[in-house]
Amino acid sequence: MQAALTATGLVCRRGDRLLWGPLELALAPGQALHLTGPNGIGKTSLLRIAAGLLRPFAGAVERSGAFALLDGALALDEHQPLDAALAFWRRMDGGPMPLERLGLHTLLDVPVRYLSTGQRKRAALARLIGQGARHWLLDEPLNGLDDAGVALVETLIAERRAQGGAVIVASHQPIALDGAAVMDLRTHAA
Amino acid sequence: MRVAATLLRRDLATLLPGRQGGTLLPLLFFLAVAMLYPFAVGPDPQLLARTGGGVIWVAALLAAILPLDRLLASDFQSGFFDQWAMRGIAEELVVAIRLLAHWLSFGPPLMLAALPAAALLGLDGRTLAIVELGLLAGTPGLAAIGIIIAALTLGLRSAGMALAGLLLIPLAVPLLVFGAGALSTGGTSGVALCGAISLVLVALAPFAGGAAIRAARES
Known part of the structure; x- marks a missing residue:
């Protein structure tokens, strides 16, 4: 089976600081990887390098299939009602968004800027699912979510993996991922 | 094609004057300059007619700078470009x-606003025609300079805006020299240049802007 993501000899440098590396990654479809480590260790940088948004200082990343990214940036128009803001991505991606399941169906007429931290995370999840990408890269997906929200994210990840998606989760919070590999970036710190 | 249409629809909704987010400020600014200029230099009809076309050009240039800060920066910071x-x-x-x-949001409105501005400055029909032709030829270039500068200053956060205004001015000089210069020579060769x-x-612009956005991501 072809790997979803392979990284060889990755080294990350931000500014004049060497953060971590060299490290190797190999993620097969259906696999999950939990990235841990304290703040500032470079979890977000690793995700952005995996997404192809950031160039590694050394090494290479090979991806196969579409990847979706969930990070701290919401990418929804703040002044628009949630419905209209999500409609932009729905028109672009054409995928269905399970709004009711995410608890967003009662918030559709609320402007995005009035949403709480947890509600914003749920809206970002709607955008993520609507993209319909096979593999997911999630940066702190549990931030601001209540217990039900955490359980929902764990279920969503399990469903994505069951459909052959690879998932990388960067989180300093514990997250229940069945049979996931755990990588502590401290062991790769430069 | 669907992607392009969706992008254009959102961009127009945020940039067109009078819509949500969009602002009439550049237009009002343009008209305010045309209205106040006769008060500043005095009511000499000949002087106004001779310099009025140039004033319209300078006002157009400055009106094109006003929306620069919300052209790309907010989308960049809220993660749209990553997505x-x-x-x-x-x-x-x-x-x-x-x-x-961006051009649709200020070019054609500015050409419309040039009509009352020309009346306020007492321009004759021939001069007005050259101003309008010149604006039609020059405003796409002003929009392109604006978007290149907005992209180049993305990595600079808030300090970028002061720099953006300064950067635009030397780049806009050639447009102004030929566009406004056509008024004094009288022909349309300046407009063509x-x-x-x-x-x-x-x-x-798309290539310079695209490269600048990718570079800003690394910073």
Whole structure:
């Protein structure tokens, strides 16, 4: 089976600081990887390098299939009602968004800027699912979510993996991922 | 095609004057300059007629700078460009469409506003025709310069805006020299050169802007 993501000899440098590396990654479809480590260790940088948004200082990343990214940036128009803001991505991606399941169906007429931290995370999840990408890269997906929200994210990840998606989760919070590999970036710190 | 249409629809909704987010400020600014100029230099009809076309050009140039700060920066900070990249949508396409929407939001409105401005400054029909032709040829170039500068200053956060205004001025000089210069020479050859410069800038803008956005991501 072809790997979803392979990284060889990755080294990350931000500014004049060497953060971590060299490290190797190999993620097969259906696999999950939990990235841990304290703040500032470079979890977000690793995700952005995996997404192809950031160039590694050394090494290479090979991806196969579409990847979706969930990070701290919401990418929804703040002044628009949630419905209209999500409609932009729905028109672009054409995928269905399970709004009711995410608890967003009662918030559709609320402007995005009035949403709480947890509600914003749920809206970002709607955008993520609507993209319909096979593999997911999630940066702190549990931030601001209540217990039900955490359980929902764990279920969503399990469903994505069951459909052959690879998932990388960067989180300093514990997250229940069945049979996931755990990588502590401290062991790769430069 | 669906992607381009969706992008254009959102860009127009945020940039067109009078819509949500869009502002009438550049237009009002333009008209305010045309209205106040006769008060500042005195009511000499000959002087006004001779210098009025140039004033319209300078006002147009400054009105084109006003929306620069919300052209790309807010989308960059709220992660839109990252999400487009994840979908394989090239920054060049996004910038090209943003350029079109930016021009539509100030070029044609400015050409309309030039009509009352010409009346206020007492321009004759022939001068007005050259001003309008010149604006048609020059404003796409101004929009292209604006979007290139907005992209180049993305990594600078808030300090970028002061720099953006300063950067635009020398780049806009060639457009102004030929566009406004056509008024004194009387022919349309200046307008044609102005249009040529505009076309070069419009062709360059998506690539320069796209490269600048990718570079800003690394910072």
